[in-house]
Amino acid sequence: MMEKLGSVQRNRKGKEAVRLITKLKSARIITGEDKPEYFRHAEKMLKQNRQRFVPLSQSTALGNNLIFVRQKDNSIIELILLNQDSTEGTFTLINLTGNMDKEFIRILSEGQ
Numbered sequence: 001m002m003e004k005l006g007s008v009q010r011n012r013k014g015k016e017a018v019r020l021i022t023k024l025k026s027a028r029i030i031t032g033e034d035k036p037e038y039f040r041h042a043e044k045m046l047k048q049n050r051q052r053f054v055p056l057s058q059s060t061a062l063g064n065n066l067i068f069v070r071q072k073d074n075s076i077i078e079l080i081l082l083n084q085d086s087t088e089g090t091f092t093l094i095n096l097t098g099n100m101d102k103e104f105i106r107i108l109s110e111g112q
Contacts (some may be wrong), residue, residue: 011038020107024098031092038091039084046080053080056105076100 046068053068070078081094
């Protein structure tokens, strides 16, 4: 996802890239080795907080991917991506905060 954000900045007109990036307040990335208990524990914590986070999408095509969002009115104020990639042997958790919208998510999801 972070690579996609970087490529958006390089491939799109400057103003649009700046507009997307300025929607972010913070980006945190946690990586580790592929231990299924990491993925399950993170997923369990998100599901226990259903009053705050709702699932946005799920994919198992290239490993396990889950996206959860926290919304306020029509804005996505937090996005969490969980990824377990057995072929690469990695677990990744990406947490973005800011004032994102569905267009922001669509642009990041293009080509995946």
